[in-house]
Amino acid sequence: MEREFAAFKQMMETQASQTSDHKSTIKMLESRAVAELESIRSQLSALNDELKADLKDAKSFMANANQELEMARRNHGFELEDMRRKHRSELDDSEERRRKEVDRMRRENDETAEKVRKDFEAQIDKLLKMHTEELEEVQKKFKNEIEEERSKRTREALDLQTEFKLKLQSVGLEADTKDREVNSVKAELTDVKAELAREKTLKNGLQAQLTESTTLNLTLEASNKAMKEKINFLESDGQAQAQAFNDLHRRMQEAIEAAELANEKLRQEETLRRKLHNQVQELKGNIRVMCRVRPAHEDETEPAKIGFPDSDADSKEVAIQGPQTKSAMGNVTTSTYSYSFDRVFGPKAQNGEVFEEISQLVQSALDGYNVCIFCYGQTGSGKTHTMSSDDGMIPRATAQIYAEATRLEEKGWKYKMEGNFVEVYNETYNDLLGRSEDLDKKKLEVRHDPTKKQTTLENAVSVPLDSPSRVEEMLKTASKNRSVAATKANMRSSRSHSVFILKLVGENSVTGERSEGTLNLVDLAGSERLDHSKAEGARLKETQNINKSLSCLGDVINALGSAKEGAHIPYRNSKLTYLLQYSLGGNSKTLMFVMCSPLQAHLQETITSLKFATKVHNTHIGTAKKQTRA
């Protein structure tokens, strides 16, 4: 401990001596630093004095420099003013010079322009003079030409006037002749009607006579029986028996003769009836047009506005309310279009009622005329329903023909009847009565005999109409073939024409008369205008063929109506008109049904169909001739 204290004490004493050393060193350094700082301060104060003196010099230099600068600025301002003045006077001088120069140039220009203007004026005057002369010359020339033309035209107009007057006179004369003809035809019609009435009375009388004869026959038969009994009874009296027998024989002979006479009268009456019937048909016109509007189906909701103004009697008019049109002023109007035909059938008419109107034409075919009945109209307007449904015109016409032919047998007539059913599709003929596998394959040819005016269908199946059930069979075969065809081309039945042809050849063994008539019942392809742009390939061909054949039919009817005897009729332009060549025109009776849809959506097509039908209705075709041979 003591040692440690002694070490600590020594350490403390060493540190104390070190501290006093440090203090003396610091004192020495302090005095040295003070001496150095003192010398620096005296140096700085000397430098400060120097700098002050420099600053003073610099200030006086600055003042001098400012004075000089002020002087120089003033001098420069004077110089600038002098220069500006000098420049302005130079500018004035040059402006004066330029103005003078411009004046001079303007003067020179004016002089040159005046000179050029004068030159031009002189040239224009010269040209004007030249052109005026030329113009006068041309005017003179034209005047002469116009004068010449005017006198030529006046001469021509006078010629035309004279010609027109002559034509007018001849047309007047022709009109008078036509008037006379019409009056005579009217008188003839009245006569014919009166004759018909007389003949009807005669027929009734004859029928009464026949009934009387039949009664007489029966009476005679009864008395014959009584006589026989009497003879038996009077067996013993041979003379009285012979007398009674002779009596009876004579009376029977008388009765037979009376019956023969009655039969002969009946035959004569039939010949007369035919003549009168066909005279009446001719007077009705050889081309007739009837219109039929079908009823709307339950699911058809928007009907068109179709009216039948004279529906209380035998309706002949149909009135269609057209689509709405808006004028430039915004007024909405609707027009009503009226059409009249030989007969109009409304939606309530049944096929039976329609057939009544055509049954007389069917009779004409039996009497030896060529008859053509068409159904024209857009798809779905009721053509097939009218023509070949179960109670349509084909079954009804054939049933009537069969019944009539049977009835005429007792008047000595025997008929041979044969039916064909063909389809015209894409300008080729197909046999609807042939085998379905042959459809579109077997070539069917149409041959015409111009001397006999007869058409034959080579390679086509002809069905003899020997019983009414045959028609049913025929229609079934045709319908089967049409449905086979329909699977080949959708909607084919609407896109083809079907023609039912019934040939009727009659012979009267008693009178020696013979008649050959043909009844053609035609269901035409849908008449809607088909848009070429929307069709392509097979459909386009179909479309073109339908449009072509329908317009050809129109052309043929039109040509028949306007042509003179022997003029060219374009039958060859389509397969349909070619086939019907001898059943269209002077030697035939034609009836066209225009079928109409009752719907608003079909209004435009309905109007187009009615317009076409009106055109046909206005056509007058020459008198039909009966095909008879002695």
Ligand SMILES: Nc1ncnc2c1ncn2[C@@H]1O[C@H](COP(=O)(O)OP(=O)(O)OP(=O)(O)O)[C@@H](O)[C@H]1O
């Ligand atoms: N007078 C009518 N009474 C009742 N239904 C009718 C009548 N006319 C047509 N129809 C019906 O209207 C529909 C269309 O008629 P239809 O097939 O006869 O027309 P279309 O003109 O022959 O058509 P497509 O050209 O397609 O053969 C059928 O369902 C038919 O039964």
